[in-house]
Amino acid sequence: MSMSRRGFVGSLAVGAGAFSSGAADAGTIEHFEGYPDRYGLLHDTTLCVGCRSCEVACAEVNALPKPRQPVGDLDVFETVRRTRATAFTVVNRYQDGDDGNPPVYRKLQCMHCNEPCCAAVCLVHAFTKTPEGPVLYDPEVCIGCRYCIMACPYYALSYEYDNPIDPQVMRCTMCYPRIKEGLNPGCADACPAGAITFGRREDLLKVARDRIRKFPERYINHVFGEYEFGGTSWLMLAGVPFRELDLHEGVTHESLPAIGTSYLSVVPLIVTIYPGLLAAFYAFTKRKDKLAKRELEAALAEARTRGEEEMKAKLSNAAERAKKDKEKAVEVAVRKALAEQGEGGPS
Amino acid sequence: MSVDTADSGRNGVFTPFNLISGAILLGGAIILTIRFTTGLASTTNLSDTNPWGLWIGFDVMAGVALAAGGFVISSAVFLFGMKEYQSVVRPALLTGFLGYSLVVIGLLADLGRPWRLPYPFIKQAGPTSPLFEVSLCVALYLTVLFIETTPAIFEWLGLKWWRRLVAQLTIVLTIFGLILSTMHQSTLGAMFMVTPTKLHPLWYSPHIPVQFFISAIAAGISMIIVEGWFSHRVFHHQVQISDDQFHDINFGLAKGGAVVLVTYLAVKVVALSLENEWRLLATGWGAWYLVELIGFVVAPCILFAVAYRERRLGLARMAAAMTVLGVILNRFNATFIAFNWQVPHEMRYVPAWTEVWVTVSLITFAVVVFRWIANRMPIMYEHPDYPALH
Numbered sequence: 001m002s003m004s005r006r007g008f009v010g011s012l013a014v015g016a017g018a019f020s021s022g023a024a025d026a027g028t029i030e031h032f033e034g035y036p037d038r039y040g041l042l043h044d045t046t047l048c049v050g051c052r053s054c055e056v057a058c059a060e061v062n063a064l065p066k067p068r069q070p071v072g073d074l075d076v077f078e079t080v081r082r083t084r085a086t087a088f089t090v091v092n093r094y095q096d097g098d099d100g101n102p103p104v105y106r107k108l109q110c111m112h113c114n115e116p117c118c119a120a121v122c123l124v125h126a127f128t129k130t131p132e133g134p135v136l137y138d139p140e141v142c143i144g145c146r147y148c149i150m151a152c153p154y155y156a157l158s159y160e161y162d163n164p165i166d167p168q169v170m171r172c173t174m175c176y177p178r179i180k181e182g183l184n185p186g187c188a189d190a191c192p193a194g195a196i197t198f199g200r201r202e203d204l205l206k207v208a209r210d211r212i213r214k215f216p217e218r219y220i221n222h223v224f225g226e227y228e229f230g231g232t233s234w235l236m237l238a239g240v241p242f243r244e245l246d247l248h249e250g251v252t253h254e255s256l257p258a259i260g261t262s263y264l265s266v267v268p269l270i271v272t273i274y275p276g277l278l279a280a281f282y283a284f285t286k287r288k289d290k291l292a293k294r295e296l297e298a299a300l301a302e303a304r305t306r307g308e309e310e311m312k313a314k315l316s317n318a319a320e321r322a323k324k325d326k327e328k329a330v331e332v333a334v335r336k337a338l339a340e341q342g343e344g345g346p347s
Numbered sequence: 348m349s350v351d352t353a354d355s356g357r358n359g360v361f362t363p364f365n366l367i368s369g370a371i372l373l374g375g376a377i378i379l380t381i382r383f384t385t386g387l388a389s390t391t392n393l394s395d396t397n398p399w400g401l402w403i404g405f406d407v408m409a410g411v412a413l414a415a416g417g418f419v420i421s422s423a424v425f426l427f428g429m430k431e432y433q434s435v436v437r438p439a440l441l442t443g444f445l446g447y448s449l450v451v452i453g454l455l456a457d458l459g460r461p462w463r464l465p466y467p468f469i470k471q472a473g474p475t476s477p478l479f480e481v482s483l484c485v486a487l488y489l490t491v492l493f494i495e496t497t498p499a500i501f502e503w504l505g506l507k508w509w510r511r512l513v514a515q516l517t518i519v520l521t522i523f524g525l526i527l528s529t530m531h532q533s534t535l536g537a538m539f540m541v542t543p544t545k546l547h548p549l550w551y552s553p554h555i556p557v558q559f560f561i562s563a564i565a566a567g568i569s570m571i572i573v574e575g576w577f578s579h580r581v582f583h584h585q586v587q588i589s590d591d592q593f594h595d596i597n598f599g600l601a602k603g604g605a606v607v608l609v610t611y612l613a614v615k616v617v618a619l620s621l622e623n624e625w626r627l628l629a630t631g632w633g634a635w636y637l638v639e640l641i642g643f644v645v646a647p648c649i650l651f652a653v654a655y656r657e658r659r660l661g662l663a664r665m666a667a668a669m670t671v672l673g674v675i676l677n678r679f680n681a682t683f684i685a686f687n688w689q690v691p692h693e694m695r696y697v698p699a700w701t702e703v704w705v706t707v708s709l710i711t712f713a714v715v716v717f718r719w720i721a722n723r724m725p726i727m728y729e730h731p732d733y734p735a736l737h
Contacts, residue, residue, distance in 0.1 A: 082395060082396065084395060123467045123473040123479040124463075124466050124471045141463075142459070143463040143464060144459015144460045144463070153545065161386055161387045161388035161393060163386050167460065248544050251544065256541050257475065260540040260541030260542070261476075261477060263540060264480060270526060271526060275526070278525060281426055
């Protein structure tokens with residue numbers, strides 16, 4: 001998967017061997033299309049009647065408590081619900097049908113992304129995208145940081161906040177165990193309106209496009225989940241814009257891991273560039289100190305020699321003067337003596 | 348003679364400081380006991396829609412930023428030769444070490460299975476995760492901060508050989524600390540790059556790692572001023588530097604704060620321009636964004652500059668406090684205020700009083716430990732037997 005090439009920190013940790021393969025990987029411009037023949041589900045919201053049979057079947061299949069509000073209780077649609085730790089799928093009504101158009105329902109659950117963001121951001125790699133399509137979660141390694149729940153753009157993950165011992169992230173598994181047995185996911189089998197179709201994702205895309213072509217007045221010309229954030233296993237058809245179903249229509253086709261974890265490629269550069277850069281800064285300051293010290297010493301030395309010279313000059317001047325003074329004094333003394341001699345001498 | 352708070356700690360057990368902090372800590376311990384026996388639901392307002400609240404937003408996101416003073420000041424002194432700040436290195440490193448310890452304690456309270464904290468390193472690594480990098484860096488940096496704090500401990504215990512050994516590692520530790528800090532301070536921001544539909548576009552940016560890093564430097568510098576404000580009063584009898592020197596340090600930090608905040612402002616404006624989000628400023632969220640940017644970035648930046656030019660300590664302290672609050676606000680916005688901005692009102696997150704209490708307990712715990720250490724070890728002053736490292 002393309003996100004695996006972003007594991008730079010990891011490849012640094014395992015050393016040179018991993019580095020060479022990682023480098024070859026990182027340089028690639030190839031595009032990974034996803035596992036071939038993987039499964040998906042198509043939810044045709046124009047066929048959904050809001051009976052919530054899928055909710056009941058999901059609870060049964062996953063051994064969860066029955067839905068809080070019984071099927072048939074229409075009050076349930078007065079509020080927008082989300083999936084919970086005890087309900088992996090819920091059906092909401094987005095247009096109540098009072099305006100003459102039929103009411104619009106949408107089923108919420110884990111979308112099983114082609115490049116799941118929950119998997120990319122998990123620091124213990126607890127999520128795996130299986131070749132069959134479902135994204136699986138391993139509670140044995142989960143530390144409970146809930147970054148996956150933060151990262152999920154579909155608000156599809158839940159947590160057991162009331163469990164102090166071994167809380168888990170709870171979500172739809174696309175009925176992976178049933179798929180392995182050759183069965184359909186519980187919700188797909190339970191839907192009486194044919195609004196949920198299980199099959200190979202490629203085939204489902206063909207089915208979806210066929211329906212749009214055959215009934216252009218019934219559908220808007222868009223299969224949600226084909227490309228959104230790299231695409232999802234669950235695909236959706238609708239007669240109203242998807243933004244009215246609380247979905248982000250028209251988002252980039254790039255996957256969230258590709259957008260969101262690209263910064264990690266900068267991190268090794270910090271490790272490689274900083275030591276040299278900082279050593280250079282350190283050397284600059286040291287050098288400045290050294291130069292300043294050297295200049296100071298030179299100035300001091302100069303001052304000292306100049307002082308010495310001056311002193312020498314002064315000394316020699318003084319000596320000369322003293323010599324002259326002495327000579328003068330001698331001369332004076334001699335003259336005086338001669339004069340005295342002249343006065344008192346024999347004449 | 349007036350009894351100051353530092354002395355009263357040694358004079359008796361039942362001082363006002365001890366009583367109040369004891370009551371806060373006891374309450375925190377009770378709440379955490381409930382949390383660990385009944386689950387996160389009983390003591391937090393966390394939900395499936397809001398998996399991260401105050402304990403991540405403050406204890407981790409803001410906590411790491413506010414503890415940045417250690418790497419900022421040790422880099423300035425040991426790598427860039429700004430020796431006049433030597434006297435604030437130890438308090439800043441101690442604040443950093445205690446800050447990061449709190450981050451880990453806060454994280455342990457928030458994790459669903461905290462005893463599995465080392466799993467990313469011993470059980471199964473998820474190297475594609477920004478959080479993996481953050482945890483690795485925080486684990487290593489906490490170790491670095493601890494080693495950087497040990498000279499004070501060794502001087503206190505009189506272990507000269509060990510003290511000399513750590514002194515010789517100063518440069519290596521400082522460079523390592525700066526590398527690790529650059530990495531995880533920015534990657535904490537990068538954690539939000541995967542949520543373009545959930546974080547409001549005014550806060551979401553491909554540049555968010557750089558924004559987090561620069562604002563962390565501003566927070567670190569401001570925290571040194573704020574910390575000095577209190578400890579200069581509480582530990583006044585220990586402080587060796589003159590008031591003039593202390594003022595010079597604060598005004599130097601204020602100048603640094605102004606420069607960093609101006610840089611941060613520029614980076615934020617560049618992000619706005621690149622993504623052409625100016626029109627969003629006219630919305631309600633835009634007003635809230637401007638409160639953060641003008642009230643807690645532009646205003647303290649100007650105050651820092653004025654404080655430096657006119658040598659007004661009060662202004663510098665006010666600017667520092669505003670910067671600290673601004674960085675906390677920014678991390679709150681990223682984690683739970685501007686996050687999930689499109690979610691219906693009734694599903695939004697507001698911290699429970701128990702969450703607030705635990706966070707206040709953690710801060711109190713840090714203050715108590717800081718006081719205990721500073722009252723015993725050479726943090727505020729130089730040990731007479733051990734002259735400055737450089």
